[in-house]
Amino acid sequence: MNITDIPVEGYERVARCIDEASGLHALIAVHDTTLGPALGGMRLWNYATEEEALFDVTRLAKGMTYKSAVADTGLGGGKCVIIGDPDKIKSPALFEAMGRFIDDFGGTYITAEDMNISAEDLLNVKKTTEYVAGLDREHGGSGNPSPYTAYGCVVGIETAAAYRYGSKDLSQKHILIQGVGAVGGEMARLLKERGARITICDIKESRVAELCQKYGYESVPEATHLSVKCDIYAPCARGAGINDETIPQLTCDIIAGCANNILLEPHHGDVLREKGILYAPDYVVNAAGIINVSVERHPGGYNEEVAMEKINRIDDNLTEVFQLADEEGIATNRAANRLAEKRIEAAKQLQ
Numbered sequence: 001m002n003i004t005d006i007p008v009e010g011y012e013r014v015a016r017c018i019d020e021a022s023g024l025h026a027l028i029a030v031h032d033t034t035l036g037p038a039l040g041g042m043r044l045w046n047y048a049t050e051e052e053a054l055f056d057v058t059r060l061a062k063g064m065t066y067k068s069a070v071a072d073t074g075l076g077g078g079k080c081v082i083i084g085d086p087d088k089i090k091s092p093a094l095f096e097a098m099g100r101f102i103d104d105f106g107g108t109y110i111t112a113e114d115m116n117i118s119a120e121d122l123l124n125v126k127k128t129t130e131y132v133a134g135l136d137r138e139h140g141g142s143g144n145p146s147p148y149t150a151y152g153c154v155v156g157i158e159t160a161a162a163y164r165y166g167s168k169d170l171s172q173k174h175i176l177i178q179g180v181g182a183v184g185g186e187m188a189r190l191l192k193e194r195g196a197r198i199t200i201c202d203i204k205e206s207r208v209a210e211l212c213q214k215y216g217y218e219s220v221p222e223a224t225h226l227s228v229k230c231d232i233y234a235p236c237a238r239g240a241g242i243n244d245e246t247i248p249q250l251t252c253d254i255i256a257g258c259a260n261n262i263l264l265e266p267h268h269g270d271v272l273r274e275k276g277i278l279y280a281p282d283y284v285v286n287a288a289g290i291i292n293v294s295v296e297r298h299p300g301g302y303n304e305e306v307a308m309e310k311i312n313r314i315d316d317n318l319t320e321v322f323q324l325a326d327e328e329g330i331a332t333n334r335a336a337n338r339l340a341e342k343r344i345e346a347a348k349q350l351q
C-alpha cells in the first residue's frame, strides 16, 4: 500500500492511496478539524481521472466543514472517494485496505456511508479501523439517517414559515415536493400530518401513484411541476434545480428541501433574495443526518433523545442564518457560509 500526501491550499491534509493487491485507488481530504474530527461519507464513483476525483473530494470535504459548523455537531469536515466502477471493484479486501488508509489519518478523519457505499461495505472497513460511523443499530451505530433528515427538513420548513409568515402553522399552506424518495416521501407524510396541502412529483410514476393513493396527496408530472402555484417548494431529488431557467417559473414564497446543492451557483441565492423568495440553505436544513451520526460520539454512545434534541436546534440555526442575511443584506446561502466561518474563527481564537 502506497500513501502519498497531495498538498492542497486551505486543507489540513489530502492524501492518495494506491493498493495494488486490492485494486484500491482512493483519496481522503480533511478540510478543517478546528471544531472536531472531520466526519464525511465515503463515495465510490467511476471518475474519469484522479483530477476529477480530487476536485470532488475537496469540494465535498469543505462542504462538510460548513455543514457541521452551522449544525453545531462538534465535528470538522472531511470526505473520501474511491475511484472505480461500483459494479466491478467492490471486495472485502478493497474495503479493508480503505480502512488502513483511513487509520493512517489517526482519527482526524471518520468515515460514513455515501453514494454507492452500503452499511455492509462499512463493516469491512471497520475490520481495519475504528474510525467508522453510521453503522446499523445492531452494530452499535445510529442507523438509517433518512427519517431524521426528513424530520429536520420539516423543522426547517416550519422555521422558514415562521420567518416569512409569522407562524409555524402549515395548515393553510400548499407545499410542492419534487422527489419523494427516502427523505421526500417521509417529509410529505409529516407535512400532511401538520395539515398542509401536499402536491408531489417524481420521475418514478409508480411511487407517486402509491403515495397519492395511500395519503391522498395531489400530483403533477415532473416536467411541468413548477407550473403549480404553491407557498413552499421543497426540492428533494437532485441538486442544481434552482437556476436561470427555473427561477422565472417559481411561484413560491419559500424554498426549503433536502436535496444537496439546490442552487446551481451561489449567485442564484442573490437572485432569489431580489425576487423576495426566502431560501432556506440546503445544508442547514438537511443537516439532521450528520447531527444524528454525530451523537454516536457522545459519552455512552448513540442516544435518540439526545439526537432529536440537537435536530430540533435546526430551528435556531436557520433563524440565525435568516437574521444574519437580513442584517447584512446578503443572500441566505452566503449568510450560512458566513455563520460557519464565524463559528470556526471563534473556536480558533479560543484555542
Ligand SMILES: NC(=O)c1ccc[n+]([C@@H]2O[C@H](COP(=O)([O-])OP(=O)(O)OC[C@H]3O[C@@H](n4cnc5c(N)ncnc54)[C@H](O)[C@@H]3O)[C@@H](O)[C@H]2O)c1
Residues within 6 Å of the ligand: 145, 146, 147, 149, 178, 179, 180, 181, 182, 183, 184, 201, 202, 203, 204, 207, 222, 236, 237, 238, 239, 258, 259, 260, 286, 287, 289
Ligand atoms: N438521505 C439522507 O439522509 C440525506 C441527507 C442529506 C441530503 N440528502 C439529499 O436529499 C436528496 C434525496 O435523498 P434521498 O435519500 O431521499 O434519495 P432517494 O434516492 O431515496 O430519493 C430521491 C427521489 O427523487 C426522485 N428523482 C430523481 N430525479 C428526479 C427529478 N428530476 N424529478 C423528480 N424526482 C426525481 C427519485 O426517483 C427518487 O424517488 C439527495 O439530493 C440527497 O443527496 C439526503
